Amino acid sequence: MSTTASRESKRRAKNDQELEGKRDSVRFTEIEFIVLCCQYWRKVDDLMEVVECVPNFSTSDPKTVDSILAEIKKIKDAFLLDVTFDSYYNRLVVSFVGNKKSVLQAALNASLRAVELIDMRKHRGQHPRIGAVDIVPFIPIKNVSMEDCIRLAKEFGRTLAEKCKVPVYLYGDASPKNERGDVDWIREGDYEKLEENIVKPERKPDFGPAEFCAKSGATVTGARKVMAGFNVNLGTADLKIAKKIAKALHSKKGGFSNVKAMAAFIPEQNITQIGMSINDFEKTPLYRVFEALKVECARYNIPIIGSEFCGLAPLKALIDTAWYYLKTDNLSQGRVLEIAIQDAIEKGSKPE
């Protein structure tokens, strides 16, 4: 809080200095006034639209991670929210926001750097992947539509393919509603089967050559809603059992329709993890998946020892958790104190 106040003070002091300079010339034109105001308001304007991008890269090498993040940090009006990487998935997940222009630029620059630094021929990891830049989704957050994000994804895909000669597939809302839109289908066989798959007519990429790029693999990009990434740690090192549990939750294998689940072994802790992405946590709330997971674990007498959000936790997911476990009836986003305060200040009015 004090940092914000301190920064605001310095900014105003700097503006005061600019004004002091202007007092020496007694008058100035309305053009100069308009330019100053536009510079101020444009910054406010630029921040009014918010897109999130959550690129996943096939690396967990700290130097490579830093290089990729540096590309995002260089972009004005792109703001890092979260960074996760680990050696057992050997994967880097970044979340950042900005306006349409800054997010596209940051996504491209980070991906170009990743293509330069990552060699898929050496990549081993427990997460399904087909490329150095494995998946790059664009997500509308504020004053941006899904169509905007689809356009961003296509622009991203086209440009990445042109610059790097990497094959790019569209998925999710950016793709027609058939098998080709399903990232599991696109990534079927992983990088290891890509050379064989990419020449099949039905697997012609949406951008770039239908040729195997050994160093970089292929990239998936698209647009989607906010998703919940949720991992649950099990008190067992038995990956075979963990895979059975994951299978029970996965949409295609008899589990919940909005859930993808996989199992991984975490050698540093000698435990297993069920890694899940819940692509519609409003229809399939986390508590429901968690309780089903407990049921499956009970079959094998396996304890759940912890969980974590992969990336950021959507507030709605927390509200639904309280709805179920505390039986709260009247809780919505606007009734969370920190959100209500922010909304009231932003609106600058007196809501009913």
Place this chain on the structure above:
Amino acid sequence: MSTTASRESKRRAKNDQELEGKRDSVRFTEIEFIVLCCQYWRKVDDLMEVVECVPNFSTSDPKTVDSILAEIKKIKDAFLLDVTFDSYYNRLVVSFVGNKKSVLQAALNASLRAVELIDMRKHRGQHPRIGAVDIVPFIPIKNVSMEDCIRLAKEFGRTLAEKCKVPVYLYGDASPKNERGDVDWIREGDYEKLEENIVKPERKPDFGPAEFCAKSGATVTGARKVMAGFNVNLGTADLKIAKKIAKALHSKKGGFSNVKAMAAFIPEQNITQIGMSINDFEKTPLYRVFEALKVECARYNIPIIGSEFCGLAPLKALIDTAWYYLKTDNLSQGRVLEIAIQDAIEKGSKPE
């Protein structure tokens, strides 16, 4: 979102009009420029400090409620967050925010109106109370200290007492750390015992006369941290049992040290409610209280049928709920998506 964008458009259009007018006079002075900028920045400045006030009034009459709320709405830079009132407590709880000046003014004006409209001689309700303006806490939210809020409470209390001749007691952090700071002690015996209590030397008010004011009772004011108001509905109409359950949770009767709990009967639904205030939900998280409540209910075979936050839900309370029920290990306020986005935009920088 579109309402925000629309209002922003209208504001800019209005500013554009002002600029258009200025084009007719080719030049204007730096003084005019400074005034315009100050007007703009002052608004930003005014919003940088945030105080919350949560006054409780002894009424649930809709017309009286509207009159009281109208006084808050009239104050520039005071923003209503939440309004709750019900007939079984016969109590109105309002939450609003603003800067120190606007919050003080709104609290005073609303209280003066309440004193005018409410007659305690006719008041019946299930919630402990001693006055028309029963309790008025000031809470530091952003760029405001507890000391600031204590000063606000004292200024509020002094002014209310002067204008209305109502006795006012300081509680919580505004009061010395002894029995007099405890609102339960101040309200002991309720309004019905006030006439007898107020003349006792140890109960001399901090402001106003040590005389019974039959119409308005007395007022309590002070400063405190954010608190969680949490009510749980039981599937029983038996108030006697509900009172036993409430007693089990109350700090002074063998329950949790940060919890006050009471029982009420809700005639419209023929059920009972445990009403709780948890004054430090970080030390005593909601899930712990809720689980203990379940244990007590099990003794009588009473189901819990629902719950609600009285007022707004602090985000930390939801995070702790997920920590316990979903066993999440890595969740903090900054890792909630909506908060992270807002923080990033506010800081205007690229956090690590």
